[in-house]
Amino acid sequence: MTPDPPALRPRTFPDRTSLGRAAAADVAAELRERLARQDRVRMVFAAAPSQQEMLTALREADGIDWTRVEAFHMDEYLDLPAEAPQRFANWLRSAIFDHLPFAGAHLIQPGPDPERTAQDYAAALAAGPIDIVCLGIGQNGHLAFNDPPVADLEDPLDVKVVELDDVCRRQQVDDECFDSLDDVPHRAITLTIPRLLAADRLFCVVPGAAKRDAVEKALTEPVSARHPATALRTHPDVTLYVDADSAPRSTAAEADR
Numbered sequence: 001m002t003p004d005p006p007a008l009r010p011r012t013f014p015d016r017t018s019l020g021r022a023a024a025a026d027v028a029a030e031l032r033e034r035l036a037r038q039d040r041v042r043m044v045f046a047a048a049p050s051q052q053e054m055l056t057a058l059r060e061a062d063g064i065d066w067t068r069v070e071a072f073h074m075d076e077y078l079d080l081p082a083e084a085p086q087r088f089a090n091w092l093r094s095a096i097f098d099h100l101p102f103a104g105a106h107l108i109q110p111g112p113d114p115e116r117t118a119q120d121y122a123a124a125l126a127a128g129p130i131d132i133v134c135l136g137i138g139q140n141g142h143l144a145f146n147d148p149p150v151a152d153l154e155d156p157l158d159v160k161v162v163e164l165d166d167v168c169r170r171q172q173v174d175d176e177c178f179d180s181l182d183d184v185p186h187r188a189i190t191l192t193i194p195r196l197l198a199a200d201r202l203f204c205v206v207p208g209a210a211k212r213d214a215v216e217k218a219l220t221e222p223v224s225a226r227h228p229a230t231a232l233r234t235h236p237d238v239t240l241y242v243d244a245d246s247a248p249r250s251t252a253a254e255a256d257r
């Protein structure tokens with residue numbers, strides 16, 4: 001008897017550019033298909049360097065009526081000035097939101113009461129189903145800002161305020177988003193894992209050698225908050241895009257193209 005294929009099977013590409021292009025082609029195809037049968041598509045974007053090539057290619061995709069696409073993002077720092085380029089809303093505006101005529105780009109704009117901001121964003125998300133999530137995986141295995149080991153795979157909340165762990169904060173320095181660890185905020189607002197996994201379809205884009213260990217664990221460790229990305233294996237429709245650098249050694253030989 002043939003064993004069941006793994007629930008989360010990586011598609012492997014030679015480099016991050018070909019990975020980004022392939023992921024964007026798949027996201028674009030999904031958007032076209034949904035827009036042919038739905039009035040609106042609602043999607044969530046990650047704001048992260050790992051997503052850059054995919055977003056750049058998606059901006060060029062043909063035949064998508066962006067005026068019927070509503071965009072959300074999955075997390076935002078607290079305690080940064082509104083104009084800080086590191087704010088995810090600002091990063092996404094320059095990477096994609098300002099380039100396309102979205103029906104609406106719903107930005108997380110933290111006010112004086114972050115709990116209230118989280119509740120308001122949860123309400124905006126809940127106005128309809130989420131069709132598509134484009135996300136990455138952190139070096140520490142996080143999804144959005146759900147860091148191990150406190151991430152709650154059965155979180156009753158949709159959006160919440162979290163403390164960021166030091167591995168997560170260090171990743172932001174390694175990614176050259178901040179000059180030093182002291183500059184990285186300690187708090188953020190994030191969509192929870194159940195909220196992310198409530199989407200119909202997830203595209204998980206994870207290039208780079210720094211992610212090889214996180215990808216390997218996502219595929220092989222028991223599903224638990226110790227490595228939140230393992231939760232992707234509980235969803236029926238996630239595609240994981242890796243490159244030669246992030247591919248687990250066991251799968252690198254199965255390159256897609």
Ligand SMILES: O=C(O)[C@H](O)[C@@H](O)[C@H](O)[C@H](O)COP(=O)(O)O
Nearest residue numbers: 046047048049050136137138144
């Ligand atoms: O992007 C976000 O909105 C999330 O906070 C985060 O989950 C991110 O997708 C990963 O940490 C990958 O990030 P890098 O691209 O920086 O490696």
